[in-house]
Amino acid sequence: MTHDHGEEHHLVSYGTYIMVWLALLAFTGLTVTVAGFNLRQVSVFVALLVATCKTFLVLNYFMHLKYEQSIFKIMIFVTVSILAVFIVLTFFDVSFR
Amino acid sequence: MDTRVTMDIDGSPGTAEVVFHEHHDYTGGKIGMWLFLFTELLLFGGMFILYAVYRSKHPQEFHQAAMELNTLLGTINTIVLLTSSLTMALSIALLQRGKKWPSLGFLSLTILCALAFLVNKYLEWSAKIHHGIYPDSQELLNFDKGEVLFFGLYYSMTGLHGLHVLVGGIILSVMAYFIAKKPKSRFHFVPDRLKDLQGSKLILASQEGKELWRGATIDESVDQISIIVKKPATEKYLDRRNIGKLENSGLYWHLVDVIWIFLFPLFYLIT
Numbered sequence: 001m002t003h004d005h006g007e008e009h010h011l012v013s014y015g016t017y018i019m020v021w022l023a024l025l026a027f028t029g030l031t032v033t034v035a036g037f038n039l040r041q042v043s044v045f046v047a048l049l050v051a052t053c054k055t056f057l058v059l060n061y062f063m064h065l066k067y068e069q070s071i072f073k074i075m076i077f078v079t080v081s082i083l084a085v086f087i088v089l090t091f092f093d094v095s096f097r
Numbered sequence: 098m099d100t101r102v103t104m105d106i107d108g109s110p111g112t113a114e115v116v117f118h119e120h121h122d123y124t125g126g127k128i129g130m131w132l133f134l135f136t137e138l139l140l141f142g143g144m145f146i147l148y149a150v151y152r153s154k155h156p157q158e159f160h161q162a163a164m165e166l167n168t169l170l171g172t173i174n175t176i177v178l179l180t181s182s183l184t185m186a187l188s189i190a191l192l193q194r195g196k197k198w199p200s201l202g203f204l205s206l207t208i209l210c211a212l213a214f215l216v217n218k219y220l221e222w223s224a225k226i227h228h229g230i231y232p233d234s235q236e237l238l239n240f241d242k243g244e245v246l247f248f249g250l251y252y253s254m255t256g257l258h259g260l261h262v263l264v265g266g267i268i269l270s271v272m273a274y275f276i277a278k279k280p281k282s283r284f285h286f287v288p289d290r291l292k293d294l295q296g297s298k299l300i301l302a303s304q305e306g307k308e309l310w311r312g313a314t315i316d317e318s319v320d321q322i323s324i325i326v327k328k329p330a331t332e333k334y335l336d337r338r339n340i341g342k343l344e345n346s347g348l349y350w351h352l353v354d355v356i357w358i359f360l361f362p363l364f365y366l367i368t
Contacts, residue, residue: 011193012186021183028175032168035366047362054358062186062351064344069124072131078280079135087149094150 010067020061028055123341129347134352137261141356144254148363151246160242163367165230165252170221171365174214175357181210182354185269185347192340197276197332203342204273207350211266218259222252251364258360261353265346272339272346279327280336286322291315294322 031050035043051084065073128151152159188203229236237245286294299312299322315322328334 012190014187014190017183017186017190020186021179024182025176028172028179031362032172032368035168035362035368044367047366048359051359051362055355057359058182058351058355062182062354063348068127071128072230074136075128075131079138083139086142088145090146090150091153094153 010058012061012067013066016061019055023057024054027057104335114158114285119283121338125346126341127193127348130348132154134348136295137352137356141254141257144250144257145359145363148254149282151250153242156243158241159247159317160367162240162247163364165225165228166368167221167224168365168368170217171361174217175361177210177214177217178354178357180206181214181290182351184210185350189343189347192276192343193337195335197335200343201273201276204276208266208269208273211262211269215259215266218255242263248356254360255364258353258356259354265353268346268349272343275336275342276339277330279330280334281325281327282336282338284324284326291322293363295319 027050031047034046034050037043059076065076067069184203184206186208188200191197191200191203225231230248231237232249237248240248294315294316297315299315300308301310302308
Protein backbone atom coordinates (compact mmCIF):
# COMPACT_ATOMS: atom_id res chain seq x y z
CA MET A 1 0.00 0.00 0.00
CA THR A 2 2.53 2.55 -1.15
CA HIS A 3 -0.09 5.25 -1.54
CA ASP A 4 -0.21 5.63 2.22
CA HIS A 5 3.07 7.48 2.29
CA GLY A 6 1.65 10.55 0.57
CA GLU A 7 -0.67 11.00 3.49
CA GLU A 8 2.23 11.89 5.73
CA HIS A 9 2.25 15.57 4.85
CA HIS A 10 5.40 17.49 5.32
CA LEU A 11 4.14 20.39 7.37
CA VAL A 12 5.54 23.79 6.46
CA SER A 13 5.40 26.35 9.25
CA TYR A 14 3.13 29.40 8.99
CA GLY A 15 6.20 31.60 9.46
CA THR A 16 7.86 30.17 6.33
CA TYR A 17 4.81 31.07 4.26
CA ILE A 18 4.76 34.60 5.65
CA MET A 19 8.48 35.02 4.89
CA VAL A 20 7.91 33.81 1.32
CA TRP A 21 5.03 36.27 0.94
CA LEU A 22 7.22 39.14 2.20
CA ALA A 23 9.96 38.13 -0.25
CA LEU A 24 7.40 38.08 -3.08
CA LEU A 25 6.22 41.58 -2.14
CA ALA A 26 9.84 42.77 -2.00
CA PHE A 27 10.47 41.33 -5.47
CA THR A 28 7.34 43.11 -6.75
CA GLY A 29 8.65 46.38 -5.30
CA LEU A 30 12.00 45.72 -6.95
CA THR A 31 10.55 44.99 -10.38
CA VAL A 32 8.30 48.09 -10.28
CA THR A 33 11.23 50.27 -9.17
CA VAL A 34 13.63 48.92 -11.79
CA ALA A 35 10.99 49.46 -14.49
CA GLY A 36 11.07 53.15 -13.48
CA PHE A 37 14.72 53.46 -14.56
CA ASN A 38 15.35 53.68 -18.25
CA LEU A 39 17.51 50.61 -18.69
CA ARG A 40 16.31 49.74 -22.21
CA GLN A 41 17.34 46.17 -23.14
CA VAL A 42 18.43 45.27 -19.62
CA SER A 43 14.99 46.08 -18.14
CA VAL A 44 13.31 43.11 -19.88
CA PHE A 45 16.08 40.89 -18.63
CA VAL A 46 15.70 42.17 -15.06
CA ALA A 47 11.89 41.86 -15.21
CA LEU A 48 12.10 38.24 -16.37
CA LEU A 49 14.81 37.43 -13.85
CA VAL A 50 12.70 38.80 -10.98
CA ALA A 51 9.60 36.97 -12.29
CA THR A 52 11.63 33.75 -12.42
CA CYS A 53 12.80 34.21 -8.83
CA LYS A 54 9.20 34.82 -7.73
CA THR A 55 8.04 31.72 -9.61
CA PHE A 56 10.80 29.71 -7.94
CA LEU A 57 9.52 30.78 -4.51
CA VAL A 58 5.87 30.08 -5.34
CA LEU A 59 6.68 26.66 -6.84
CA ASN A 60 8.96 25.51 -4.04
CA TYR A 61 7.07 26.76 -1.02
CA PHE A 62 3.44 27.56 -1.85
CA MET A 63 3.17 24.70 -4.33
CA HIS A 64 5.18 22.50 -1.99
CA LEU A 65 7.55 21.26 -4.70
CA LYS A 66 10.56 21.40 -2.41
CA TYR A 67 9.05 18.65 -0.29
CA GLU A 68 7.63 16.46 -3.06
CA GLN A 69 9.06 13.25 -4.46
CA SER A 70 11.52 13.65 -7.33
CA ILE A 71 8.96 12.44 -9.91
CA PHE A 72 7.24 15.84 -9.64
CA LYS A 73 10.46 17.73 -10.24
CA ILE A 74 11.30 15.54 -13.23
CA MET A 75 7.85 16.10 -14.74
CA ILE A 76 8.15 19.87 -14.35
CA PHE A 77 11.64 19.83 -15.83
CA VAL A 78 10.36 17.92 -18.88
CA THR A 79 7.44 20.31 -19.38
CA VAL A 80 9.54 23.44 -19.04
CA SER A 81 12.10 21.92 -21.42
CA ILE A 82 9.37 21.32 -24.01
CA LEU A 83 8.28 24.94 -23.68
CA ALA A 84 11.90 26.06 -23.99
CA VAL A 85 12.28 24.02 -27.20
CA PHE A 86 9.16 25.72 -28.60
CA ILE A 87 10.55 29.15 -27.74
CA VAL A 88 14.01 28.47 -29.24
CA LEU A 89 12.63 26.92 -32.43
CA THR A 90 10.15 29.79 -32.89
CA PHE A 91 12.91 32.35 -32.54
CA PHE A 92 15.16 30.44 -34.95
CA ASP A 93 12.37 30.73 -37.47
CA VAL A 94 11.53 34.37 -36.75
CA SER A 95 15.14 35.61 -36.55
CA PHE A 96 16.36 34.10 -39.82
CA ARG A 97 13.39 34.83 -42.02
CA MET B 98 -6.24 7.80 2.03
CA ASP B 99 -6.65 4.36 3.41
CA THR B 100 -8.79 4.63 6.50
CA ARG B 101 -9.56 1.30 8.04
CA VAL B 102 -12.49 0.54 10.22
CA THR B 103 -12.31 -2.76 12.00
CA MET B 104 -15.56 -4.11 13.31
CA ASP B 105 -16.69 -7.36 14.77
CA ILE B 106 -19.74 -8.87 13.22
CA ASP B 107 -21.39 -11.12 15.70
CA GLY B 108 -22.02 -14.33 13.82
CA SER B 109 -22.34 -17.95 14.70
CA PRO B 110 -20.22 -19.65 15.53
CA GLY B 111 -17.67 -17.23 17.00
CA THR B 112 -16.74 -13.74 15.94
CA ALA B 113 -15.65 -12.77 12.45
CA GLU B 114 -13.41 -9.76 12.09
CA VAL B 115 -13.94 -7.81 8.92
CA VAL B 116 -12.03 -4.85 7.61
CA PHE B 117 -13.73 -2.01 5.87
CA HIS B 118 -11.58 0.34 3.95
CA GLU B 119 -11.75 3.29 1.71
CA HIS B 120 -9.33 3.52 -1.15
CA HIS B 121 -7.94 6.93 -1.98
CA ASP B 122 -4.82 7.56 -4.03
CA TYR B 123 -3.29 10.75 -2.70
CA THR B 124 -0.11 10.81 -4.81
CA GLY B 125 -2.02 9.78 -7.94
CA GLY B 126 -4.40 12.70 -7.43
CA LYS B 127 -1.52 15.09 -7.07
CA ILE B 128 0.24 13.81 -10.20
CA GLY B 129 -3.03 14.18 -12.10
CA MET B 130 -3.35 17.77 -10.93
CA TRP B 131 0.20 18.58 -12.03
CA LEU B 132 -0.41 17.01 -15.44
CA PHE B 133 -3.40 19.31 -15.83
CA LEU B 134 -1.29 22.28 -14.75
CA PHE B 135 1.23 21.40 -17.48
CA THR B 136 -1.49 21.74 -20.13
CA GLU B 137 -2.25 25.17 -18.65
CA LEU B 138 1.42 26.07 -18.71
CA LEU B 139 1.69 25.17 -22.39
CA LEU B 140 -1.55 27.05 -23.17
CA PHE B 141 -0.22 30.25 -21.64
CA GLY B 142 3.30 29.42 -22.87
CA GLY B 143 2.04 29.52 -26.45
CA MET B 144 0.59 32.97 -25.83
CA PHE B 145 3.82 34.18 -24.25
CA ILE B 146 5.72 33.01 -27.35
CA LEU B 147 3.28 35.00 -29.50
CA TYR B 148 3.88 38.02 -27.27
CA ALA B 149 7.67 37.58 -27.46
CA VAL B 150 7.69 37.35 -31.26
CA TYR B 151 5.44 40.40 -31.80
CA ARG B 152 7.32 42.40 -29.21
CA SER B 153 10.63 41.61 -30.92
CA LYS B 154 9.08 42.83 -34.20
CA HIS B 155 7.49 45.98 -32.76
CA PRO B 156 9.51 47.04 -29.68
CA GLN B 157 8.68 50.76 -29.96
CA GLU B 158 4.94 50.28 -30.47
CA PHE B 159 4.73 47.86 -27.53
CA HIS B 160 6.57 50.39 -25.41
CA GLN B 161 4.19 53.14 -26.57
CA ALA B 162 1.02 51.10 -26.09
CA ALA B 163 2.01 49.95 -22.59
CA MET B 164 1.92 53.64 -21.52
CA GLU B 165 -1.87 53.39 -21.76
CA LEU B 166 -1.99 50.71 -19.05
CA ASN B 167 -2.57 51.65 -15.45
CA THR B 168 0.58 50.54 -13.59
CA LEU B 169 -0.99 51.32 -10.21
CA LEU B 170 -3.99 49.03 -10.82
CA GLY B 171 -1.60 46.37 -12.12
CA THR B 172 0.58 46.64 -9.02
CA ILE B 173 -2.44 46.50 -6.71
CA ASN B 174 -3.66 43.37 -8.49
CA THR B 175 -0.21 41.82 -8.14
CA ILE B 176 -0.26 42.44 -4.39
CA VAL B 177 -3.82 41.10 -4.17
CA LEU B 178 -2.87 37.87 -5.96
CA LEU B 179 0.35 37.36 -3.97
CA THR B 180 -1.60 37.87 -0.74
CA SER B 181 -4.27 35.44 -1.93
CA SER B 182 -1.52 32.86 -2.50
CA LEU B 183 -0.40 33.37 1.09
CA THR B 184 -3.92 32.96 2.48
CA MET B 185 -4.35 29.87 0.29
CA ALA B 186 -1.12 28.32 1.61
CA LEU B 187 -2.14 29.17 5.20
CA SER B 188 -5.60 27.67 4.65
CA ILE B 189 -3.98 24.40 3.52
CA ALA B 190 -1.45 24.46 6.37
CA LEU B 191 -4.29 24.91 8.89
CA LEU B 192 -6.39 22.11 7.42
CA GLN B 193 -3.37 19.77 7.47
CA ARG B 194 -3.17 20.47 11.20
CA GLY B 195 -6.87 19.71 11.60
CA LYS B 196 -7.87 23.34 12.25
CA LYS B 197 -11.00 23.31 10.16
CA TRP B 198 -12.64 26.66 10.94
CA PRO B 199 -9.47 28.79 10.78
CA SER B 200 -8.68 27.05 7.48
CA LEU B 201 -12.13 27.96 6.19
CA GLY B 202 -11.52 31.56 7.27
CA PHE B 203 -8.33 31.85 5.24
CA LEU B 204 -9.99 30.10 2.31
CA SER B 205 -12.74 32.75 2.41
CA LEU B 206 -10.07 35.47 2.40
CA THR B 207 -8.57 33.86 -0.69
CA ILE B 208 -11.96 33.91 -2.42
CA LEU B 209 -12.36 37.58 -1.44
CA CYS B 210 -8.97 38.32 -3.01
CA ALA B 211 -10.12 36.58 -6.21
CA LEU B 212 -13.19 38.83 -6.24
CA ALA B 213 -11.09 41.94 -5.54
CA PHE B 214 -8.81 41.02 -8.44
CA LEU B 215 -11.78 40.66 -10.78
CA VAL B 216 -13.34 43.95 -9.63
CA ASN B 217 -10.01 45.66 -10.31
CA LYS B 218 -9.82 44.02 -13.72
CA TYR B 219 -13.37 45.19 -14.45
CA LEU B 220 -12.46 48.78 -13.56
CA GLU B 221 -9.32 48.57 -15.66
CA TRP B 222 -11.02 47.13 -18.72
CA SER B 223 -13.99 49.52 -18.41
CA ALA B 224 -11.62 52.48 -18.46
CA LYS B 225 -9.92 51.13 -21.59
CA ILE B 226 -13.22 50.40 -23.31
CA HIS B 227 -14.50 53.83 -22.30
CA HIS B 228 -11.50 55.34 -24.10
CA GLY B 229 -12.45 53.35 -27.17
CA ILE B 230 -9.60 50.87 -26.82
CA TYR B 231 -11.04 47.42 -27.31
CA PRO B 232 -10.54 44.77 -30.01
CA ASP B 233 -11.70 45.93 -33.44
CA SER B 234 -12.71 49.39 -32.17
CA GLN B 235 -12.48 52.32 -34.61
CA GLU B 236 -10.07 54.09 -32.30
CA LEU B 237 -7.75 51.12 -31.96
CA LEU B 238 -7.67 50.42 -35.71
CA ASN B 239 -6.21 53.93 -36.22
CA PHE B 240 -3.22 52.97 -34.05
CA ASP B 241 0.02 51.51 -35.40
CA LYS B 242 -0.03 47.82 -36.21
CA GLY B 243 2.27 46.99 -33.28
CA GLU B 244 -0.03 48.76 -30.83
CA VAL B 245 -3.06 46.90 -32.19
CA LEU B 246 -1.13 43.67 -31.63
CA PHE B 247 -0.21 44.77 -28.10
CA PHE B 248 -3.82 45.43 -27.14
CA GLY B 249 -4.97 42.23 -28.85
CA LEU B 250 -2.50 40.28 -26.71
CA TYR B 251 -3.39 42.36 -23.65
CA TYR B 252 -7.10 41.55 -23.94
CA SER B 253 -6.64 37.88 -24.80
CA MET B 254 -3.94 37.12 -22.24
CA THR B 255 -5.28 39.08 -19.27
CA GLY B 256 -8.77 37.94 -20.33
CA LEU B 257 -7.80 34.27 -20.30
CA HIS B 258 -6.01 34.84 -17.02
CA GLY B 259 -9.07 36.62 -15.57
CA LEU B 260 -11.17 33.64 -16.63
CA HIS B 261 -8.78 31.42 -14.68
CA VAL B 262 -9.16 33.65 -11.62
CA LEU B 263 -12.95 33.31 -11.95
CA VAL B 264 -12.73 29.52 -12.29
CA GLY B 265 -10.26 29.41 -9.38
CA GLY B 266 -12.70 31.40 -7.24
CA ILE B 267 -15.48 28.95 -8.09
CA ILE B 268 -13.27 25.93 -7.31
CA LEU B 269 -12.28 27.45 -3.96
CA SER B 270 -15.94 28.17 -3.15
CA VAL B 271 -16.83 24.53 -3.83
CA MET B 272 -13.93 23.52 -1.56
CA ALA B 273 -15.27 25.82 1.16
CA TYR B 274 -18.59 23.96 0.90
CA PHE B 275 -16.82 20.57 1.11
CA ILE B 276 -14.92 21.63 4.22
CA ALA B 277 -17.94 23.18 5.92
CA LYS B 278 -20.39 20.34 5.30
CA LYS B 279 -20.83 17.29 7.51
CA PRO B 280 -18.08 14.74 6.90
CA LYS B 281 -19.59 11.74 5.22
CA SER B 282 -17.72 8.79 3.84
CA ARG B 283 -18.46 5.34 2.56
CA PHE B 284 -16.30 2.44 3.60
CA HIS B 285 -16.31 -0.77 1.63
CA PHE B 286 -15.89 -4.25 3.01
CA VAL B 287 -12.78 -5.78 1.42
CA PRO B 288 -14.25 -7.69 -1.55
CA ASP B 289 -11.97 -10.76 -1.54
CA ARG B 290 -13.35 -11.85 1.81
CA LEU B 291 -16.97 -11.30 0.88
CA LYS B 292 -17.65 -14.97 0.11
CA ASP B 293 -16.86 -15.86 3.72
CA LEU B 294 -19.98 -13.99 4.68
CA GLN B 295 -22.35 -15.75 2.28
CA GLY B 296 -25.41 -17.07 4.05
CA SER B 297 -25.02 -14.57 6.89
CA LYS B 298 -27.10 -11.59 7.84
CA LEU B 299 -26.14 -8.17 9.14
CA ILE B 300 -27.87 -7.14 12.33
CA LEU B 301 -27.88 -3.84 14.17
CA ALA B 302 -28.46 -4.34 17.87
CA SER B 303 -28.57 -2.17 20.97
CA GLN B 304 -26.26 -2.59 23.94
CA GLU B 305 -28.80 -4.82 25.67
CA GLY B 306 -28.80 -7.06 22.64
CA LYS B 307 -32.16 -5.85 21.39
CA GLU B 308 -32.31 -6.27 17.64
CA LEU B 309 -32.84 -2.93 15.90
CA TRP B 310 -32.48 -3.97 12.29
CA ARG B 311 -31.83 -7.13 10.36
CA GLY B 312 -30.69 -7.18 6.76
CA ALA B 313 -31.44 -9.66 4.02
CA THR B 314 -29.37 -12.84 3.68
CA ILE B 315 -26.04 -12.23 2.01
CA ASP B 316 -25.94 -14.47 -1.05
CA GLU B 317 -23.97 -14.63 -4.33
CA SER B 318 -25.80 -11.58 -5.70
CA VAL B 319 -24.24 -9.35 -3.01
CA ASP B 320 -20.90 -7.98 -4.14
CA GLN B 321 -20.54 -4.99 -1.91
CA ILE B 322 -21.06 -4.32 1.76
CA SER B 323 -20.46 -0.78 2.83
CA ILE B 324 -21.01 1.48 5.77
CA ILE B 325 -21.77 5.15 5.40
CA VAL B 326 -20.20 7.21 8.16
CA LYS B 327 -21.70 10.62 8.84
CA LYS B 328 -20.31 13.02 11.41
CA PRO B 329 -21.56 16.37 12.67
CA ALA B 330 -20.06 19.48 11.10
CA THR B 331 -17.90 20.40 14.07
CA GLU B 332 -14.22 21.21 14.27
CA LYS B 333 -13.54 17.75 15.72
CA TYR B 334 -14.61 15.82 12.64
CA LEU B 335 -12.50 16.48 9.61
CA ASP B 336 -12.90 14.62 6.35
CA ARG B 337 -9.21 14.07 5.68
CA ARG B 338 -9.82 13.59 1.97
CA ASN B 339 -10.50 17.33 1.85
CA ILE B 340 -6.83 17.98 2.62
CA GLY B 341 -5.72 16.46 -0.68
CA LYS B 342 -8.52 18.22 -2.56
CA LEU B 343 -7.67 21.58 -1.00
CA GLU B 344 -3.97 21.07 -1.79
CA ASN B 345 -4.79 20.39 -5.43
CA SER B 346 -7.14 23.39 -5.61
CA GLY B 347 -4.30 25.40 -4.07
CA LEU B 348 -1.93 24.20 -6.81
CA TYR B 349 -4.33 25.58 -9.41
CA TRP B 350 -4.62 28.85 -7.54
CA HIS B 351 -0.84 29.24 -7.25
CA LEU B 352 -0.44 28.54 -10.96
CA VAL B 353 -2.84 31.40 -11.69
CA ASP B 354 -0.58 33.52 -9.49
CA VAL B 355 2.57 32.39 -11.35
CA ILE B 356 1.04 33.32 -14.70
CA TRP B 357 0.22 36.79 -13.38
CA ILE B 358 3.80 37.11 -12.08
CA PHE B 359 4.88 37.02 -15.75
CA LEU B 360 1.93 38.95 -17.22
CA PHE B 361 2.40 41.89 -14.89
CA PRO B 362 5.94 43.02 -15.88
CA LEU B 363 5.44 42.12 -19.55
CA PHE B 364 2.35 44.28 -19.96
CA TYR B 365 2.43 46.94 -17.28
CA LEU B 366 6.12 47.61 -16.74
CA ILE B 367 7.56 48.07 -20.22
CA THR B 368 6.95 51.79 -20.47
